[in-house]
Amino acid sequence: MTVKKISEFVWTNRSKAERCLVFIISVYVLIGFGLGKRCFDVFGHDSGDMAAFEQMMWHSSHGRLFHVTGMLVMGQHKPMNMLAIHSSFFWIFLMPFYVVVPGMGTLIFLQSAALGLAAVPMYLIARWVVRDEWAAVLLATAFILMPPIVSQHVNQVEEPSFLPVLLLFVVYFFLQHKFRPFLVMALVSCLNRENVPLAIAMFGLWALIERRHWKWVIAPMALGAAYFTLVIYVIMPYFRQDQPWHVTRQYAHLGDGALGIVTNLFAQPQLLVAQLFNFENLHYLIFLVQPMGWILPLVNPAAVIALPDLAANMLSSNSALRVIPWHYNLITGAALFVSLILTLRKVSDWLQQRGAGQRCAQVIGAVFVVLSLAHWFLWLQPQVYHRLPRHDALERAITVVPPEKSVVVPIRLIGHVAARESVSELMAFQNRPRYAAMFEYIIVDANERQYGPPITQDFFDKFYRNPTYQMVFAEENVFVFHRLGPPPDWSSFPIE
């Protein structure tokens, strides 16, 4: 495809509204990428997940697919493959980009691009539903500005950020009654993470409510169930090698395993009800649906796609799943927004029957853009874009460590040193001291107040007064210690 053809496809052959959307997506991607990159560059917050994914890409590009060393999950006692934690085969598609331009900037940009491109299928859905191009542009814009979506630019790098663009194409083909593209996109979506097939299965329920042909009911349910069973009970256990899956721990309060939870559903329904309707869940649900007009996204059958993730988030004992700007609300956000658009069609029809003009849909679109934008306070934290007072010292400390050496660093820094064989975060000295002691370099930032471990005198002296360590850098309370002695033998992972 030549540049001319690309330019015709993207711009020349587009209507004014579509060109406007292209412009909005471009600006959105650039600003989102700029914010994400800036936050990373100034060590604005935890970069642990970024490090895990960059390390996985680095190992994959060196021939060890999905290999990571830096991930520390509760109960883990051996190095884990990324597939042991999440069945995110989708990263394979991004590897060519990383191989060509290795670095965290590539991953941040790809994430921002994927988030921006989610506006395309949302535009197609909205245009088909509300039959107004400008209204569709506004609704697509509102979608990518919704807190669960826009926040992902600045919330590290996570694979769910790449899902909305895929899932929304699944919805689009579902609405268009295009069965084969629907199935293909559904399968590609499933590759994103193990929870996606549950959302895909819900398309069957939606089809059932709409009384569609049986193939629309059976196919997504069968695909979703089969894929989910395969990854949960076959693939991921294979990579975990008898180690526990951290997710099961989050539902232990509801019962012992999946069977126990289902049994309790009937035997002790009060357990479930108490968990679902606690204050924290209500707070989460209100913030999730508020930019979409509260009940508007809940009154269309399309909302069932959000149901598995919504239930998982609300039933979990891990409150992180209910944090709107984290990466647990991309399926819920996308599905509920689709449901909103389908509801708006009815609202728009109702208004037009009562004499409203044809362009009222555009006003509705504008209202949702404003509502989405107004919730910026849920995800924009200006302080994460300010340089830390010891920024230069941190940068110099990183350069002290040779790129091929293993290193333990504060969690703010881990994303900056992840493209190497072995890396871990400073908390390892608390959770797995014998494992942490194998690393050759330790960076300690005694200015840190937000993330653990607390740098006490005792903690500092573990290195400072330890003859096996030599201090090789000390500036502005940032220190680098070099472990003396032989290089680590990573084949003997200490059991702790």
Next chain:
Amino acid sequence: MKSVENAQPATCHHAVIFPLRRPQIALILLIASYVIVFFLLAKRAFDVFGGDSGEIGAVDNMMWWTSHGYPYRISFAGDLSNLAFHADFFSMALAPVYAIFPSPYTMIFLQSLGLGLAAVPVYLIVRHLWQDEAAAVLMAAAFLFLPSIVSGNLNQLHFITYAPVLLLFTAYFFVTRQFRKFIILALLACSVRENVALGIGMFGIWAWTERREWKWRLTPILGGAAYFLAATQLVIPWALHGHPWHLGKYFSYLGTAPVEIATTAITHPGLVIHHLLSGPNIQYFIFLVQPIAWLLPFGHPAALLALPDLAGNLLSDNDGLKVIGWHYQFMTSTGLFIGALCTMQRLLSRLQARPEWKGCAFLVAAGLAALCMSHWVFWWQPQTYRRLPQHAALVRALDVVGPDKSVIVPDRLKGHVSQRVHYDGINRFPTQTAYASQFEYVILDANERRYPPVITREFFDAFRTNLMYRIVFAEENVFVFQRLGSESDWHVQPVGLGP
């Protein structure tokens, strides 16, 4: 979506009894439910000692003194009356109601009623400007749920909460060009507080931009300026008896006296600009305008009504003035809201002329109402409505103190003991011990973690091991101490203004 011209009376049964159209019935239901719900919420917060009740105590105490023949007197300010703080003459209009029902609940209800009734002029303005009754009701709801307005119900008691309803009626008579009614309402609005007069003066500039008759231009400007000068240069200084006005401390980086502040601001504009562009100011400004769609208020000169208070809040180095949920935004948000209504009228008049945009006023109003309501995070604090673990002990401790006895209490309890000659907050002990020692009773809540003073062992022992006091109540870390000895002669007066 019915335009005013096409509007018909409702066909429901109510219409037979009351000649009201459906939107008007909806408006009445909105106001009634708003007043009841927010009165109950505020009452609940007060009853469960949900937060500081110092301002509730101050208002209740002033009304109590007024109903006993001492207008504006307040117990905790020594020889100063409430007029030394603010020229709020409007409070006297509420005194007859308080005299009949002497209780803080009366004032809480009147406050919610005053805020709820602000929906009426909003409805009238929007109906007049947008020609859409349903949209008018939705915009009335939007105004009532503006964070800075709705929070007025729950942020203790302040007379400035009556400013919006009066200012909005003033604006209504201004847009409908009813000069006499405009003047009367403007005067009434001025009587709420001295700063309202500056907002009233802005109507003159608005009239100037519309090239109205001279009376519309000059009367508000001259009247507002005259009232402001009279209030701030005559009434308040008279009531202050030579004490400095507390507002002088609000611009400390520019100076303390008005002339010094103005001179520094003019001669050192960099200082002002640097302060204006500070982080807290930017955040305050965004949060203030966001529920009214950011730039929307600024498309019309009506937004000028907000300018004096907005400038004051932005220029002040008292960060309390930049808290959206506190009582410093009634003029700013009302003025900006009127600006938004007028800007929208300009946009709608262009759009609604075309059939394809018909009915969009209703949608705009619905969107703005949703936007305002979605900012509940600014004012809704669920913990304020939960009973404290020591609630029952606090109630019993209050019962121990006779209604005619002087008492010093924690901040949460001030509003519950304010109907008496002498009461004050326990924070007076560390700062003005001689004055505080005159009180006969001291209630001490050692569970308190939010409000000063910190109840340390030393602070507690200052009463427990003091032979001048005896403990008369001790439950769940709540204590009542009675001072032994004769009645105080109250020769030591409190120093400094404010509760």
